[in-house]
Amino acid sequence: MAIPVETFFLRPGGQGTLQARIQQMVAEGILSGRFRRGERLPSTRGLARHLGVSRITVTLAYTELVASDYLASRGRSGYFVSENAPEPPEFSPTPRDERVNWDQAIGRRFSSSETIIARPPDWADYRYPFIYGQADPQLFDHANWRLCAMQALGARDFHALAQDHYDRDDPELVDFIARQTLPRRGIVARPEEILVTMGAQNALWLTAQVLLTRQRRAAIEDPCYPALRALLNQTRCRLAPMPVDASGLPPERVPERTDVIFTTPSHQCPTSATMPLDRREALLARARALDALIVEDDYEFEMAYLKPPVPALKSLDADGRVIYVGSFSKSLFPGLRLGYLVGSEPFIREARALRASMLRHPPGHIQRTAAYFLSLGHYDSLVRRIGRALTARRSEMEHAIARHGLDLAGLGAHGGSSVWMRAPSGTDTARLGEALRAQSVLIEPGAPFFVGADRSAAYYRLGYSSIPSERIDAGIARIAEALAPAPDGG
Template identity: 65%
Template sequence: MALPVETFFLQPDASGTLQTQIRQLVAEGILAGRFRPGEKLPSSRKLAVHLGVSRITVTLAFTELLADDYIVAHGRSGYFVSENAPEPPAFPATSSDHSTVDWTRAIGQRFTTTQGMSKPADWATFRYPFIYGQADPTLFDSANWRLCALEALGRKDFDALTADYFDSDDPKLLDFIARQTLPRRGILAQPDEILLTMGAQNALWLTAQVLLTQRRTAAIEDPCYPALRGILEQSRCHLHAIPVDQDGLPPDALPPETDVVFTTPSHQCPTAATMPMSRRRALLDKAEQDDFLIVEDDYEFEMSFLKPPSPALKSLDKNGRVIYVGSFSKSLFPGLRLGYLVGPAPFIREARALRASVLRHPPGHIQRTVTYFLSRGHYDALVGRMSRAYHDRRKTIDTALSEHGLTVAGAGSFGGSALWMRAPEHVDTRVLAQRLAEKSVLIEPGHAFFSGPSAPNNFYRLAYSSIPTPRIAGGVEILAKTLAEIN
């Protein structure tokens, strides 16, 4: 690869002759690892013009570098970084400059959290990855996804690929969501009531920004999706964490000053509890009585392999109080980052304007590729394949957990891809996770899902979406033995 001439520049305050400075900047680039063996340097003529020096000055600098084996000359091809050049140091480079900025004072608002979730980037190298939300390459339809992506790159889709949607979305994808996806959840919506987002988390952020202020109050489930709690804390609204029970969020526990409730009624995160119809109606009645809005995150409704999913809360809403969050990232792959919001037109209009000021819109090529993948039937085939695999894995993990006497705190009644587990009270699952990782077993400690400083440390999530069925029993056995060692 040829090194661009723009990467070479002389420091105005540098000392030494021009020849020395040029030699130094090339040598420093090699020693810093920016210029690598085999990469081609700009020609002496081009570099001289770029630096505003004579060509002979550059040639003399190159001659010195040749003598020290930093670079080599290949006939008429030019100069290249030598394979024998000194290697960059193994330790990271440091700067002698000292910042005079007091960042503790300069940062006006903090977005980092002390409690969060982390997943190792190399999770796939673990033999027993009971890790949630990652794509399983053995199940994903790569071939048809590739064909749909190629079709979206075709000439007939040039406008969809290159257009700046700004305040709109791919009309074909909106049409499919309105006519095919939402009716399966009992929801009817017009195009101006649907907004595409960069996944469910982006949808939740947009919703919080539009609906909440520092004077308003939000209620969340406890435990809940940690990123949602972080979003609401950043909004600086008043926040109430409502403990869930075996039926999910109890409406009677909501404070009267509530303005917005965030809930996962069909598949509570992370306990997997399903809110019964009577409680759903009670929640909607209380929303009307106390004049608050409900944000429904309907994740994983597709993974209903035990029995059909319960109707979406929004399908029961007759007063326009429910804002619905859906996502393709869980059922396709997390890197897709494509979700959608469904709500009354005035809300969607404001959310669309906010989206436009932050990221404008999800990439047109992604939108059209997903449209083809959905409309060609590949998505339904994928969901069917995943459901069958998850059902098999669920039966296997249920049997293994029962054999080893491990406690399941929550399991989705219709399916899903993970179990909510409880260890003995004296067990800190963060310590358990560290010990298991040393044995090539990955689990997710549950402390990050809870609010407050007194959150319990003995819960953990055990997902089966990314682990092959034959390995489940072995992983559960190691988990049980490790728990016994801690006991």
């Protein structure tokens, strides 16, 4: 690795000759640990030009450092930090007497363990990872993604890659979303009505910040996506939790004076319930009567591999009151952090301005890589491959759950990648999850999804996007064994 020439500078007013000062500068870099053994130093010509000194001065300084074994010369390759250079000393941390009272200094708190669905960093090493939303590397199209990334990094796309778009998005990605992705959900939108976001969660945050104030009321599903509840609390709006049933959110439960309704109609999070068409129309009618907006989180619509999904709420909306949130995280991979917002132009204009004040826009090379992957047909092929795999895994999940006598509480009608489970009454699934970890089984306890102190601890979610079909039965068997009542006298 080469040490950048920009890291070298001569302090004004330094003592000694220029040669001595350059020697000291390099030696200090080595002794401090900034320059490491084997790293290449700038050329004598390059360093001389950078420091504004003669090349012979730098050459003499390097020669002295070679003589003292700080540097090594390798012919025409240049000068390197010697393998025999002194090791930087081990310094103990400077003792610090913390005098800041952070309980008083912090004006607003954003951390909350209650809304975190914890999973160990090494989850992929567990044999039975029934966790949600993680990509299976065996299914992903690594080769074509790599080719699209290389194409996006080429000279032809350098302008799209490198420029500051300020508040704009990659036009090729927006064009694909408008002409290919949204029509599959029955949605027609102009580019001015689409905003690319850093994932669905960023889209939800932008929406909440633009639409909600302390005086406004947001209706949310109960149970719901825990991070949504957290970001709504950040707006300090009034929250109205609404219990869901087997068909999702009941429109009649939306309270009066509600301003914004947040819902996951296609795959209710976390129960996987699918809202039928008549209820969708009733929810739109209820929102119209309240003059409320609806935020439709369609986070998993690409996972409708069993039969075509029900039309999106946005496709049925004649009033312009539905704001649609989509994501590529479930169909590509969560680390991509690409989602999008679709809404009326005045709303998108404000969301775009807010996004620009925070992060300008998602990285250009990520947007362009995704645009190539989508437009060249690799995305559709990947979705079909994932659909076939999830079909087999879902079938195995259903058979294993029935075979081992577990209680299935929710299953998506059109597909999905998880099931919602109910444990026997009195079970604390948080403790169950800890016990199962010791057996290399991961589950997601249900309590974080619920609102308030009366959360049900007996529910849990099992994802199957990251576990091979052949391991599902054995993993379900371990869950059933952990839930089985202790034998008499046990």
